[in-house]
Amino acid sequence: MSEHEYQRHVEKEHAIIDGIDVSGIWNRMWVPRETTDFDFTNLDKVRDLKGAESIGWCYQCAQCIGVCPVDNVGSYGPRKLYSKLQNGMDLFTHSDLWMCTTCNNCLRVCPKGVDMMKIMPAVREQAILEGNVPVELQEMLQNVAEYGNPMGESARKRVRWMKKLDEPIRDLSKEPGDVDVLWYVSDYFSYHPRGIDAAQAMARVFNRLGIDFGVLGREEKCDGDSQRLCGESGLFEELVEHNHAMFEKNPHERLVVSDPHAYNAFKNHYPELTGNEYPVQHYTQFLAEHIDQLKQMFTERFERKVTFHDPCYLGRHNGEYEAPRTLIEAIPGIEFMEMYRCKQQGYCCGGGGGGMWLDGLTGEHTSERLSENRVREAIMVGAEVLVVCCPYEVSRFEDAVKSTDNEGALEVMDIIEIIDMCINNKE
Numbered sequence: 001m002s003e004h005e006y007q008r009h010v011e012k013e014h015a016i017i018d019g020i021d022v023s024g025i026w027n028r029m030w031v032p033r034e035t036t037d038f039d040f041t042n043l044d045k046v047r048d049l050k051g052a053e054s055i056g057w058c059y060q061c062a063q064c065i066g067v068c069p070v071d072n073v074g075s076y077g078p079r080k081l082y083s084k085l086q087n088g089m090d091l092f093t094h095s096d097l098w099m100c101t102t103c104n105n106c107l108r109v110c111p112k113g114v115d116m117m118k119i120m121p122a123v124r125e126q127a128i129l130e131g132n133v134p135v136e137l138q139e140m141l142q143n144v145a146e147y148g149n150p151m152g153e154s155a156r157k158r159v160r161w162m163k164k165l166d167e168p169i170r171d172l173s174k175e176p177g178d179v180d181v182l183w184y185v186s187d188y189f190s191y192h193p194r195g196i197d198a199a200q201a202m203a204r205v206f207n208r209l210g211i212d213f214g215v216l217g218r219e220e221k222c223d224g225d226s227q228r229l230c231g232e233s234g235l236f237e238e239l240v241e242h243n244h245a246m247f248e249k250n251p252h253e254r255l256v257v258s259d260p261h262a263y264n265a266f267k268n269h270y271p272e273l274t275g276n277e278y279p280v281q282h283y284t285q286f287l288a289e290h291i292d293q294l295k296q297m298f299t300e301r302f303e304r305k306v307t308f309h310d311p312c313y314l315g316r317h318n319g320e321y322e323a324p325r326t327l328i329e330a331i332p333g334i335e336f337m338e339m340y341r342c343k344q345q346g347y348c349c350g351g352g353g354g355g356m357w358l359d360g361l362t363g364e365h366t367s368e369r370l371s372e373n374r375v376r377e378a379i380m381v382g383a384e385v386l387v388v389c390c391p392y393e394v395s396r397f398e399d400a401v402k403s404t405d406n407e408g409a410l411e412v413m414d415i416i417e418i419i420d421m422c423i424n425n426k427e
């Protein structure tokens, strides 16, 4: 290399071109970066925990950031967590610990298998033991421990929705025994006003189909999946023990659930503790098997433009994308359109992994709620109705419709409510 050419590559201390200071910043990429003086203490604290080891496998490729729903409205994702840990963040006391909704989208694309669904519960469990838990979440966990549901309602009130309904429903807490379908109703279908609408619709549809079904009534308790993901493994174990005993007491052919979180718990996590396999189906899977019968029962048309929100715990976690669509597309008159982020790439509503009870904390670190972002997408594709099949979602999305000033522009309905309307002529 000539002296002249060499000079061209030396960074100048001062370089002003056309009045702009361009002092060699571009050239600093050749300066060796110090990569050995990180303090790994806080990273080690995380990766030494049983279940959280995979955080150490991250090689910073950033595939996860583009798909993380929280990063979409803030700054988050496994890569960012790793980098912060490397630079000294104490995750056990940091708000980042509670931002992940365990939606599973990062694991879907991560080439190294960094598993937030295991990392988060492990670190959260330790944080809870050290007394570092957000107040709003603490309240929910206490309610579940004391009353068996996150709302803190009495077990007696769990069956109120049935009493207001003129339909035969076998309450297994009063008449235990064999039943074809044991329907696990879930907390939000039992207690939340909009969940109750869907529970009543489900009972009517089951009866019209001639299903022999029963519910656990006041003996049903929260399935515990969200509490497990919040780090409360002890509480989860208690709930498993209770619900498993109730399932044993009432022999059944199928365990049909309203809630994808319950589906995930009974399918993937109860067996680890009880050694039992459960004949569990989400209600959309169960009803999709009765699609021919349902088609013959439709007497009303539902002439609306609808789109569907895939629940993370039915779709990405358990691979069921078709059953809800089979039902929706069978409804006479419906005009169905997909959102841009659907199926494997479905956008999280923000309710998973404890997010349902953390809107206060997450609101401080994001530009908008995930549910608000999703509602805007539904409107963008031209939907008049956002259709869901998870008990968390009607309440989350109805709130988001209000907070984004879209009342009147978008309705939120559970699939079962539409089926009920079209076969039972219910308004």
Ligand code: SF4
Pocket (backbone or CB within 6 Å): 057, 058, 059, 060, 061, 062, 063, 064, 065, 078, 079, 109, 110, 111, 112, 113, 114
């Ligand atoms: S995709 Fe996996 S390996 Fe890549 S940055 Fe994210 S967590 Fe790390």
Ligand code: SF4
Pocket (backbone or CB within 6 Å): 067, 068, 069, 070, 071, 076, 077, 078, 099, 100, 101, 102, 103, 104, 105, 106, 107, 116, 117
């Ligand atoms: S699980 Fe979902 S919310 Fe959590 S970091 Fe991964 S993509 Fe983000």
